[in-house]
Amino acid sequence: MSSIAKPKFLKPDDDYFASERDAQATDNQVTTFVFNAHHSLNIDAQRERLPIRKYRDHILYCLENFQTLVLVGETGCGKSTQVPQFLYEFGWHTKGIIGITEPRRVSAVTLADRVASERGEIVGQTVGVSVRFIDKFSPNTHIKYMTEGILLREMLGDPLLTKYSVIIIDEAHERNTLTDTSLGLLKKIAKKRESLKIIISSATIDAEFFKDFFNFKTKKSPKDTATIISIEGRMHPVETFYLRDPCPDYVQETVNTALKIHKKERNGDILAFLTGQEEVIQAVNLLKDHSEASGRDDLLILPMYGTLPNNDQLKVFFGAPKGIRKIVVATNIAETSITIPGIVFVIDCGFVKLKWFNPESSTDSLVIVPVSKAAAEQRSGRAGRVKPGKVYRLYTEEDFENLPDQTPPEMRRTELCSTVLHLKALGIDNILRFNFPSPPPAKNLLAALETLYALDALDENGDLTQPIGYTLAEMPLDAMMGKMLYVSGQMGCAVEILTIIAMMQVQNVFSKPSTGQGQIKGRVAKRNFEVEEGDLITLLNVYTAFVENGRTKEFCGQNFLIYRNLKRAHELRSQLENLAQNKLGIPMFSCQGDIDVLRKCITAGFFPNAAYLHHSGVYRTIRGNTELSIHPISTLYTLQQPQFVIFCELLQTTQLFMKDLTVIKEEWLTELAPHYYHKTTVRDY
DNA sequence: GAGCACTGC
Numbered sequence: 001m002s003s004i005a006k007p008k009f010l011k012p013d014d015d016y017f018a019s020e021r022d023a024q025a026t027d028n029q030v031t032t033f034v035f036n037a038h039h040s041l042n043i044d045a046q047r048e049r050l051p052i053r054k055y056r057d058h059i060l061y062c063l064e065n066f067q068t069l070v071l072v073g074e075t076g077c078g079k080s081t082q083v084p085q086f087l088y089e090f091g092w093h094t095k096g097i098i099g100i101t102e103p104r105r106v107s108a109v110t111l112a113d114r115v116a117s118e119r120g121e122i123v124g125q126t127v128g129v130s131v132r133f134i135d136k137f138s139p140n141t142h143i144k145y146m147t148e149g150i151l152l153r154e155m156l157g158d159p160l161l162t163k164y165s166v167i168i169i170d171e172a173h174e175r176n177t178l179t180d181t182s183l184g185l186l187k188k189i190a191k192k193r194e195s196l197k198i199i200i201s202s203a204t205i206d207a208e209f210f211k212d213f214f215n216f217k218t219k220k221s222p223k224d225t226a227t228i229i230s231i232e233g234r235m236h237p238v239e240t241f242y243l244r245d246p247c248p249d250y251v252q253e254t255v256n257t258a259l260k261i262h263k264k265e266r267n268g269d270i271l272a273f274l275t276g277q278e279e280v281i282q283a284v285n286l287l288k289d290h291s292e293a294s295g296r297d298d299l300l301i302l303p304m305y306g307t308l309p310n311n312d313q314l315k316v317f318f319g320a321p322k323g324i325r326k327i328v329v330a331t332n333i334a335e336t337s338i339t340i341p342g343i344v345f346v347i348d349c350g351f352v353k354l355k356w357f358n359p360e361s362s363t364d365s366l367v368i369v370p371v372s373k374a375a376a377e378q379r380s381g382r383a384g385r386v387k388p389g390k391v392y393r394l395y396t397e398e399d400f401e402n403l404p405d406q407t408p409p410e411m412r413r414t415e416l417c418s419t420v421l422h423l424k425a426l427g428i429d430n431i432l433r434f435n436f437p438s439p440p441p442a443k444n445l446l447a448a449l450e451t452l453y454a455l456d457a458l459d460e461n462g463d464l465t466q467p468i469g470y471t472l473a474e475m476p477l478d479a480m481m482g483k484m485l486y487v488s489g490q491m492g493c494a495v496e497i498l499t500i501i502a503m504m505q506v507q508n509v510f511s512k513p514s515t516g517q518g519q520i521k522g523r524v525a526k527r528n529f530e531v532e533e534g535d536l537i538t539l540l541n542v543y544t545a546f547v548e549n550g551r552t553k554e555f556c557g558q559n560f561l562i563y564r565n566l567k568r569a570h571e572l573r574s575q576l577e578n579l580a581q582n583k584l585g586i587p588m589f590s591c592q593g594d595i596d597v598l599r600k601c602i603t604a605g606f607f608p609n610a611a612y613l614h615h616s617g618v619y620r621t622i623r624g625n626t627e628l629s630i631h632p633i634s635t636l637y638t639l640q641q642p643q644f645v646i647f648c649e650l651l652q653t654t655q656l657f658m659k660d661l662t663v664i665k666e667e668w669l670t671e672l673a674p675h676y677y678h679k680t681t682v683r684d685y
Numbered sequence: 686g687a688g689c690a691c692t693g694c
Binding site: 103104105130131132135147148149150152153154156157174176177178275276277278305306307331332333335336337352353354355366368410418474475476477505507508575578579583631632633637651653654657 | 686687691
C-alpha cells in the first residue's frame, strides 16, 4: 500500500479495497465506503475543516477530569480518526497504547489506513491495526485500531488491559453483543484501574444511557466520573414527510413514493429501505416495469442486500450517468454497514427484520418489527450527506411517536453461549449478576448455562471445566462447534472436522447465477458434490475437491463455486488448525475416509440438536418434541427423509427450518451423550 | 422451495 500522504478518495476500484475484499471473502461481504466531501483539499486542510477540531481542547480537558467521556457526533464529524490523534499529540500514549475498537473489520482497517496516511506513515508504525488475519504493529505503535472481538481476546490474557491508557469504543450505539460485553467488562476494569480512560463514541442520542452506566458517583464521592460532549455535525438538514393515513402495503407504497419523487423533484438519488431480499427484488421489479412502460430511460434501479453477488453489490457505489436518477432499494445493510454516495432522498418503510432468540425452544426467529426512533433517524441521516435532503416515512407521525426509542440491543435477543463462556473465562462467576448495559432475559442466560453444562463446558457449580470449558472459551467458535472440534481430537478426525468448521464459517460456497440457464447449471454442479450423509459432509467434499484441484479460480468457475469464499475457508482452516494444534493441543489425525467417525463426531458436538422423523412425515426435536422441517437449501431436501438427523441451526421463518444437516444413527445419541439421552426414552415414531 | 446485519490471538 502506498505510504504517501495524499488526499484519498475511496472508491470501489481502489486496489486497497480489492485486497480487503479478498481477505474478507464471504459472499455477503460488504465494503465500507467513506464519502469525503473535501477530498480535493490536502490532508492538513481537511483535518482543520473537520467539525471536531474545535472540540480538541475540550475533549482533552474532560479526559483529564473524568474517567469516562461520551462523545456524541454524527458520522463524518471526524471522531474516529481525529480523537486518537488528539490524544497522541497530547501525549496520552506515554502512559499506554490508545486503543480504538470498531464493530467491523473493514472499518478498523480503513480507519487505521486513513490515520496512518494523515500522519504520512504506513499502518504498522505509530498507527497499528489488529483484526482477524491482519496484525500490523511495531514497538512504536501507540494508536491501535481493532475489532471488538480482538479486545475481548486481549482481556483474556490481560484482564486489566494494562497495556492501554485509553480505550475508545467506537459506534457503541450499534449495541452488538460484543460491544455490550466490552462495555460491561470495561466498567469493571474502570473501577479497579482509575488510570484507564474510556471514551464511548456514539452517533445517536443514547449518550445519557452510557454516561449513567459509567458514572460511579456516590453519596460519599459525589463527583461525576463520566461526562458527555456533543459535537455538531456537518450534516445537512433533512426534511421529514409522513403519510397522512397508514398504508396497507409498504412495498407498493415504496414504489409509488419513489416514482413520485422522480416526477416532482430535481437531481438527487433515492435510497429506499425495505426489510428483506424478497421485498427488495419485488420493489425493484415493480420499478423496472414502470420505467419500461414509461418509455423513458432515465432511471437506474439497483437492489442491495447481503447475499447479492459481489459484482452486483458494487454497482450501487457508482454514480448514475448524467440525466439519470439512481434508485437503490436496500435492506438494513445500508443503514450502518455501507454508505452509498449521492443520496438525497430516503424512503423508510418503518420496519426491520431482526433475529430473535426464543429460550423455550432454543430457536432463532426472523421477525419483522417496527423500527425504533433511533433507527428511523439513522435512516433519515442517509439523506443529508451531500446536500439538504428529504425523508419519506411510510407511516403517520403518530405512529412515529409511538415507536420505541431504541431497537432492543442484540444482547437481549440472541443466544448467549459464547458470551457466557467469555465472561466465565474472565472469572465472572455470577453471570446473572454481571453488570450488562442492558441485561439479557434471565431465561436466555439460563438456557446458555444449561447448554454449556450439557456440553461438559460447565460443572454443576457453573464453573468452567478443565480442560473442555477453558478450551471452548479459547476457540473463536460457537460452543457446539468448539465441542465438536475438541472431540475430533480424541476420535482421530480433526483434519476433516476442521475443514467442515471452516466451510460452515463462510456462508454459501455455491454460486447462484442470476440468469435462468446459469441457475440450472449451478444446481447440477452442486449435485455433483452432494452426498446422502448430509450438508456437512457435502461441504467436506467441496473443500477436498477444491484443494485436490490446486485451489484455482478455474476449478471454481467450472463447478459454480465461489472462489473468494473457498479461499477464505482455506485461510480460516489454517488459522484454526494452528490454534487447535499449537495452543489447544488437539491431535491432528485424519479418519481416512471413515464417514461414520465424522458423523459420530458431529453428533458428539451437536447432540442437543437431534431430530427424528415422526410417522406423520414431519420431524420433531428429541428434547422438546417441537415440529421441524428440512430447509430447502439442504442437500437432504430432495432425498428420502432419514430417520434421525442432527442440525446445526434452527430458524423460524415461514416454518421452523433445520439447517446444516447430518444423517445419524439413533444409538449414537445414547452412546455419545448418555447423560443427555436415555435408552428408555420411548418415542412415538 | 427460501436467505436482517455483524464478529473471533
